[in-house]
Amino acid sequence: MSTAQRVGAITGKELKQLSRDRVTFGMVIMIPLIQLLLFGFAINTEVRNIPIAVVDLSGSAIARAITEQVRVTQVVDITANLNTPAEAEAAIVAGRVRAALVFPENLAQRVASGAPVAQWLVDGSDTMVGSALLGLRSMPLFIDQGIPNKAYASTRPSFEVALFFNPERRSEVNIVPGLTAIILTMTMILFTSVALVRERERGNLELLITTPVRPLELMVGKLVPYIFVGLVQITIILGLGRLIFDVPFNGTLPSLILVTMVFIGASLTLGLLISTAAKTQMQAMQMTVFILMPSILLSGFMFPYEAMPVAAQYIAEALPATHFIRLIRGVFLRGAQASQLLPDIFWLLGFTLIMLGIATKRFRKSLD
Amino acid sequence: MNELAIRVQALTRHFGELIAVNDVDLEIPAGQIYGFLGPNGSGKTTIIRMLCGLLTPSAGEVSVLGLNIPEQAEALRCKIGYMTQKFSLYDDLTVEENMQFMGRIYGMARGDARQRIEQLLQRYALAPMRDRHAGAMSGGQRQRLALAVATLHSPTLLFLDEPTSAVDPENRRDFWEQLFDLSDAGTTILVSTHYMDEAERCHRLAILETGRLCKHGSPAELMAELAARVVEIGGNDLRAIKNRVMQLPEVQSAAQQGLHLRVLLNPGIEAPVDYLKAALADAGLNYTLARPSLEDVFVAATQGSTAR
Numbered sequence: 062m063s064t065a066q067r068v069g070a071i072t073g074k075e076l077k078q079l080s081r082d083r084v085t086f087g088m089v090i091m092i093p094l095i096q097l098l099l100f101g102f103a104i105n106t107e108v109r110n111i112p113i114a115v116v117d118l119s120g121s122a123i124a125r126a127i128t129e130q131v132r133v134t135q136v137v138d139i140t141a142n143l144n145t146p147a148e149a150e151a152a153i154v155a156g157r158v159r160a161a162l163v164f165p166e167n168l169a170q171r172v173a174s175g176a177p178v179a180q181w182l183v184d185g186s187d188t189m190v191g192s193a194l195l196g197l198r199s200m201p202l203f204i205d206q207g208i209p210n211k212a213y214a215s216t217r218p219s220f221e222v223a224l225f226f227n228p229e230r231r232s233e234v235n236i237v238p239g240l241t242a243i244i245l246t247m248t249m250i251l252f253t254s255v256a257l258v259r260e261r262e263r264g265n266l267e268l269l270i271t272t273p274v275r276p277l278e279l280m281v282g283k284l285v286p287y288i289f290v291g292l293v294q295i296t297i298i299l300g301l302g303r304l305i306f307d308v309p310f311n312g313t314l315p316s317l318i319l320v321t322m323v324f325i326g327a328s329l330t331l332g333l334l335i336s337t338a339a340k341t342q343m344q345a346m347q348m349t350v351f352i353l354m355p356s357i358l359l360s361g362f363m364f365p366y367e368a369m370p371v372a373a374q375y376i377a378e379a380l381p382a383t384h385f386i387r388l389i390r391g392v393f394l395r396g397a398q399a400s401q402l403l404p405d406i407f408w409l410l411g412f413t414l415i416m417l418g419i420a421t422k423r424f425r426k427s428l429d
Numbered sequence: 430m431n432e433l434a435i436r437v438q439a440l441t442r443h444f445g446e447l448i449a450v451n452d453v454d455l456e457i458p459a460g461q462i463y464g465f466l467g468p469n470g471s472g473k474t475t476i477i478r479m480l481c482g483l484l485t486p487s488a489g490e491v492s493v494l495g496l497n498i499p500e501q502a503e504a505l506r507c508k509i510g511y512m513t514q515k516f517s518l519y520d521d522l523t524v525e526e527n528m529q530f531m532g533r534i535y536g537m538a539r540g541d542a543r544q545r546i547e548q549l550l551q552r553y554a555l556a557p558m559r560d561r562h563a564g565a566m567s568g569g570q571r572q573r574l575a576l577a578v579a580t581l582h583s584p585t586l587l588f589l590d591e592p593t594s595a596v597d598p599e600n601r602r603d604f605w606e607q608l609f610d611l612s613d614a615g616t617t618i619l620v621s622t623h624y625m626d627e628a629e630r631c632h633r634l635a636i637l638e639t640g641r642l643c644k645h646g647s648p649a650e651l652m653a654e655l656a657a658r659v660v661e662i663g664g665n666d667l668r669a670i671k672n673r674v675m676q677l678p679e680v681q682s683a684a685q686q687g688l689h690l691r692v693l694l695n696p697g698i699e700a701p702v703d704y705l706k707a708a709l710a711d712a713g714l715n716y717t718l719a720r721p722s723l724e725d726v727f728v729a730a731t732q733g734s735t736a737r
Contacts, residue, residue: 263517263520264513264515264516264517265517265518265519266517267483267513267515267517268511268513268517268518269517269534270483271481271482271483271506271509271511272506272531272534272535273503273506273507273534273535273536274534426482426483426502427482427483427484427485427499428478428483428484429484429485
């Protein structure tokens with residue numbers, strides 16, 4: 062009897078406290094609601110609208126007819142017409158397209174002889190994207206006035222496919238670099254989001270703000286140590302990825318360090334902004350989770366960006382992890398130079414500066 | 430000596446519906462130890478925070494060391510030391526690390542800071558525990574560390590918010606000796622407390638109650654104002670007598686202290702002992718006119734404000 066009473070007392074108190082912590086209470090409702098809607102719609106392993114380039118060396122009507130047939134499968138989205146296979150490869154390395162369809166000069170002869178008509182150059186680092194494009198290899202082609210050409214029935218491949226960067230189609234090749242984005246998102250945002258809140262909770266902040274320290278000095282001073290933490294973490298992940306999972310490193314070290322630094326900067330300043338908004342460490346952690354979940358599911362880490370509906374892609378574009386996953390896969394797997402990946406780098410840099418600015422502005426040396 | 434360190438006019442601060450500080454005027458002379466005496470929730474901390482520029486006043490004028498606050502709060506930072514009510518140094522740093530950290534925050538040169546830290550470690554008997562984590566120290570030790578840090582950059586004005594609330598009486602006495610040393614050296618000290626014995630040590634003090642300033646002056650002046658208004662009644666059954674005394678129109682308060690009942694009467698009463706004798710008409714009681722204490726001052730002042 063008295064046990065039930067005491068349990069009841071604690072339960073009642075717990076519920077009261079929960080309902081008074083408005084942020085936590087909001088999270089109880091918002092997390093399932095938003096996450097369900099988001100991920101219910103976003104998770105889709107059927108990849109569509111993969112951006113590709115077409116290189117037509119033959120300049121023939123047949124090439125245009127085949128291109129049109131490829132387009133109507135909706136698997137691909139032709140975003141560029143390039144002149145040479147070298148340009149196509151550069152576009153793939155830079156991540157502007159996932160694949161290129163190259164028609165050779167002797168296209169007409171090939172069609173006549175029944176050989177594969179063209180070659181796909183595919184960024185194989187993302188195995189789901191690779192698989193979707195491999196599915197096109199044996200698609201039936203209609204050449205000559207819409208009559209199916211028997212030569213390109215399912216028994217013989219219509220295209221040749223060259224899988225770049227990950228010819229064995231091992232998923233860990235794609236996962237390990239992506240994982241750096243997830244782990245850094247988690248630890249970087251978490252460390253800094255509790256950083257200021259902890260000082261406030263322990264009472265250190267009241268003393269600190271009576272000193273001549275400036276908000277920006279405080280913010281930057283808090284961030285600097287975690288830059289090194291982030292670099293240590295990425296070294297562990299990528300180093301072990303190479304040693305244990307044999308993930309190839311095709312890029313250069315300066316590019317790797319540069320893209321990592323801009324992402325660490327973006328994550329740390331985002332955490333700092335959370336730190337100025339959260340009242341308790343608990344709230345800071347909840348807000349971190351709120352960023353972390355979409356970063357795992359929408360950033361391209363688990364599902365290709367192209368597999369997501371447009372609305373989810375907009376959300377993904379707002380997440381630093383999405384940009385970093387593009388960068389790290391580009392640098393690590395495709396051997397891209399930082400100079401080929403400028404849009405994502407500038408996005409992260411801008412994000413960092415904006416977050417730092419807002420956090421500094423929000424943090425006032427006052428207890429009001 | 431007649432210079433003012435702090436001048437406050439019509440200072441008011443709301444927190445939503447609550448009026449934490451209500452129309453307070455203050456003049457604090459430089460070089461003195463000025464006390465804020467008041468119970469919890471009387472607005473002591475809120476006033477101190479506004480004087481430091483940590484809180485924005487809802488209304489009123491604040492001038493600290495000739496600077497308008499909160500507008501010129503940044504310029505004030507280097508001139509003041511602040512000891513918060515709650516220990517606010519880093520528990521997981523050692524005594525010396527905490528001091529070094531704050532020295533660097535205040536922009537002290539490395540050599541100057543080292544010298545000053547050495548001096549303070551000696552002065553506040555912290556040298557033997559210089560490598561101890563602040564979190565592992567006793568209340569008295571932490572308080573000495575907090576004072577050492579607050580005076581690290583040799584501020585001309587010190588704010589101490591209930592500095593002795595976690596400290597035993599022995600350490601409290603030592604602490605006040607240190608405050609007098611600082612005051613002697615020219616530092617103005619504003620200290621809040623709810624201990625009467627501490628308030629009595631201040632050069633001047635202000636009595637606060639529910640955000641209002643009830644009375645201010647030197648402890649001696651304040652007590653002198655109460656002369657011939659405090660009577661001690663001795664006898665049996667004091668609880669019952671207290672109830673009777675409280676009914677009398679000229680009595681402000683009555684409190685039992687051991688074998689006596691201490692009665693505070695309204696101002697202006699001519700012959701308090703005769704008045705009580707006549708009113709109580711009990712031969713078993715004896716009456717003595719007592720010297721007013723600061724507690725009497727406090728009770729008289731705060732009763733006055735609640736009756737208003």
